[in-house]
Amino acid sequence: MTHSDQISDSDQMPRSAWLCEYLARLEDEQVMAQHGDARILAPAHRLELDPEGWATAAKVAAAMGLRHAGLWADCLDDSALAAEDRAIRMQACLEHAGDYLVLETQVPMLRPVLASQASIYPGVDRLERHAHDLTGLELTSQPDGRRWTRHQAWPEDRFPLRGDFPLAGEPVGRAPADADYPFGRVQGTGVYEIPVGPVHAGIIEPGHFRFHAMGEDVLQLEERLGYVHKGIEKLAVGRDPAGLARLAGRVSGDSTVAHAWAACQAMERATDCIVPARAQALRGLMAERERVANHLGDIGAVCNDVGFAFAHLQCGRLRERWQRRSQALFGHRLMMDAVIPGGVAVDLCDKVVEELREDHAQLKSEIVPIFDVVADHPSLDDRLMTTGVLSEADARQLGCTGYVGKASGLAFDVRRDSPYAPYDGLAMDGAILAEGDVAARVRVRMAEIGNALRWMDRLLKSLPDGPICAQLPEAEAGAMGLGIIEGWRGEILSFIRFGPDGRIARYFPRDPSWFTWPALERLIHGNIVPDFPVCNKSVNGSYSGQDL
Amino acid sequence: MFRILKKSFQTGVVTETPPDVADAEFERIGIELRRRIDVRFSRSLAIRQVDAGSCNACELEIQALNNAYHDVARFGVHFVASPRHADALLVTGPVSRHMEAALRRTWRATPSPKFVIAAGDCACTGGEFGASYASCGAVEKVIPVDAKIPGCPPSPLELLQGLLHVLRG
Incomplete structure (x- = not known):
């Protein structure tokens, strides 16, 4: 489906029933809502609200059972604007049955105050604190209110995403450790604290975990992330589309295809670029290859965390072979920089297509006996079943997607519920379980x-011919786009706004980890401290994708 | 149990049958590495990996050093859980300002004599992220670096070559 198709679809179709209902309820609550231009941010609907109605809009959405898919702030403070015209625009994305709605409001930079939505949607708590730390937006009645992304690298009253903040920052000498972060306390006889990190014991990313435990049981886990904050949103400002795609490919290295695709999709939607069918198909192929590689590695790693080395070695072997094939096909073991604005960088020849199908058949026959053991092995069952249970209510409240949501009874999958090319013509089968434990996630x-x-085999059977890349048209000043992709961790949102010179003015990638990290804090309750690694691995949130 | 044994026997030892040229090269470098580790580190080089702001692609490739194909342990290279047990630090990422203090402390906790190896373009030069308000721009701006392994991310073979280069130096 091309961008222009989507526009005509939304023009002809009656507005979704749920949206009418939502608007009616907003009216009952006296919230002023204005329908934004339907083409901006398509296929998502758009509603402009008065700042006073911001919290109420969330309350009404929650009452209707809409999922909150994240929010971000955008500083509109170009130096050409007078001080009183500068503003912060806040956008929040809601989803219902695969239909997206972006709420939008604006507050003046001179008094950037807005009500919080986190008391209604706890999943967006950290996104709000992130927005505050980077843009200075004050959120009233924010249930937490502590800093999140900011540690001690820049002062409390300076905000990196503001126009007057230089990319190089302001010299503060050595950045000290964030030693006095006020962690929540649990007190009582026999309660003790275990601080873990930021440097962890394995070959993994850094972050801090603060456990309160009694005996072996975890009473409370609190995460403190932000250690790998690299200023990706600031680095994006002023980049050209190709440069942004490269940066997006490094938001989270394990999701390089998915993030690059989401960013490119956002830019293509913003510029009405029609991506050739073959390029869309190859993007789908790469995204599924990325999914298979990561799932293989993580299934093995979960088993390894409970001392079952057999699965780890076998899955590691299959993953390595898979990555070598990616290197041969796309020139990179992780397929970095293979998705570019307008299409893809590498084409496949017919001979390779045949080899790939043999590859898939071989992997299928290899995983059957291994997964047979993983799914039914007494010592694994003993450790993985009933461990780290995330209830459906918690998963829903936090907005979990991907395998974390699917293992807790939430079937949502962008590829199925809001399909984009090439999934719109070729459906992806779903997987859903209700148990919510580590075993279910595996x-x-x-x-x-x-x-x-299976899907890749079907795709290869009817791989469209034609070019693999289209020229990305010059973006109009202020053009915006929203990319929505099902990465291997779940739904990725990617928001892009162009500046007056055709360069990027705002980029915000919303990795699914924003919602699965808080889920880890909940699912660890009542588990024993030694089971934390396996619980963590079964969720496998991205530190880099969340810290940005 | 029989299912596991059956699969294990069927799989065999993938490490001993290099399926392509790259692995033959891996083997050759590995054996030379082993020789040098034998001499300089009494047969075992203990490495503490520190992610100082990488996008996690480097971590994936460093983890791949331990898979059945590469199995670097046979060359005497071990990844350890504490800097106190380490001979070398393998640092990735452009050193985010938020990891600056932690990296410095990790370096101080590593007993001398010690090596620091910067792995990946970000660790070597700042890479895609460079120096900014949020990152220092290279490992050598924070702690002394003995060797650099470029790549985005460096492949397992390049990582092994880089390690060999350190030991030759």
């Missing part, structure tokens, strides 16, 4: 590998 991922392999 099983969902095993099922997803099988689904991905």
Whole structure:
């Protein structure tokens, strides 16, 4: 489906029933809502609100059971604007049955105050604190209110995403450790604290975990992330589309295809670029290859965390072979920089297509006996079943997607519920379980590998011919686009706004980890401290994708 | 149990049958590395990996050093959980300002004599992220670096070559 198709669809179709209902309820609550230009941010609907109605809009959305898919702030403080015209624009994305709605409001930079939505949607708590730390937007009645992304690298009253903040920052000498962050306390006889990180014991990313435990049982886990904050949103400002795609490919290295695709999709939607069908198909192929590689590695790693080395070695072997094939096909073991604005950088020849199908058949026959053991092995069952249970209510409240949501009874999958090319013509099978434990998350991922392999076979059978890249048209000043992709972790949102010179003025990638990290804090309750690594691995949030 | 044994026997030892040229090269470098580790580190080089702001692609490739194909342990290279047990630090990322103090402390906790290896373009030069309000721009701006392994991310083979280069130096 091309961008122009989407526009005509939304013009002809009656507005979704749920949206009418939502508007009616907003009216009952006296919230002033104005329908924004339907083409901006398509296929998402757009509503402009008065700042006074911001919290009420969330309350009404929650009452209707809409999912909050994240929010971000955008500083409109170009130096050409007078001080009183400068503003911060806040956007929040809601989803219902695969239909997206972006709420939008604006507050003056001179008094950037807006009500928080986090008391209604706890999943967006950290997104709000992130927005505050980077733009200076004050959120009233924010249930937490502590700093999140900011540690001690820049002062409390300076905000990196403001126009007057230089990319190089302001010299503060050595950045000290964020030693006095006020962690929540649990007190009582026999309660003790375990601080872990930021430097962890394995070959993994840095972050801090503060456990309160009694005996072996975890009473409370609090995460403190932000250690790998690299200023990606600031670095994006002023980049050209190709440069932004490169940066997006490094938001989270394990999701390089998905993030690059989401960013390119946003830019293509903002510029009405029609991406050739073959390029869309190859993007789908790469995204599914990325999914298979990561699921293989993580299934093995979960088993390894409970001392079951057999699965780890076997899955590691299959993953390595898979990555070598990616290197041969796309010139990179992780397929970095293969998705570019307007299409893809590498084409496949017919001979390779045949080899790939043999590859898939071989992997299928290899995983059957291994997954057979993983799914039914007494010592694994003993450790993985009933461990780290995330209830459906918690998963829903936090807005979890991907395998974390699917293992807790939430079937949502962008590829199925809001399909984009090439998934719109070629459906992806779903996988869903209700248990919510580590074992369920492993099983969902095993099922997803099988689904991905079958889907890729079907895709290769009818791989469209034609060019693999289109020229990205010059972006109009202020053009905005929203990319929505199902990465291997779940739904990725990517917001882009162009500046007057055709360069990027705002980029915000919303990794699914924003919602699965808080889920880890909940699912660890009542588990024993030694089970934390396996619980963590079963969720596998991205530190880099969240810290930005 | 029989299912596991069956699969294990069927799989065999993938490490000993290099499927392509790259692996033959890996083997050759590995053996030379082993020789040098034998001499300089009494047969075991203990490495503490520190992510100082990478996008996690480097971590994936460093982890791949331990898979059945590469199995770097056979060359005497081990990844350890504490800097106190380490001979070398393998640092990735442009050193985010928020990791600056932690990296410095990790370096101080590593007993001398010690090596620091910067792995990946970000660790070597700042890479895609460079120096900014949020990152220092290279490992050598924070702690002394003995060797650099470029790549975005460096492949397992390049990582092994880089390690060999350190030991030759």
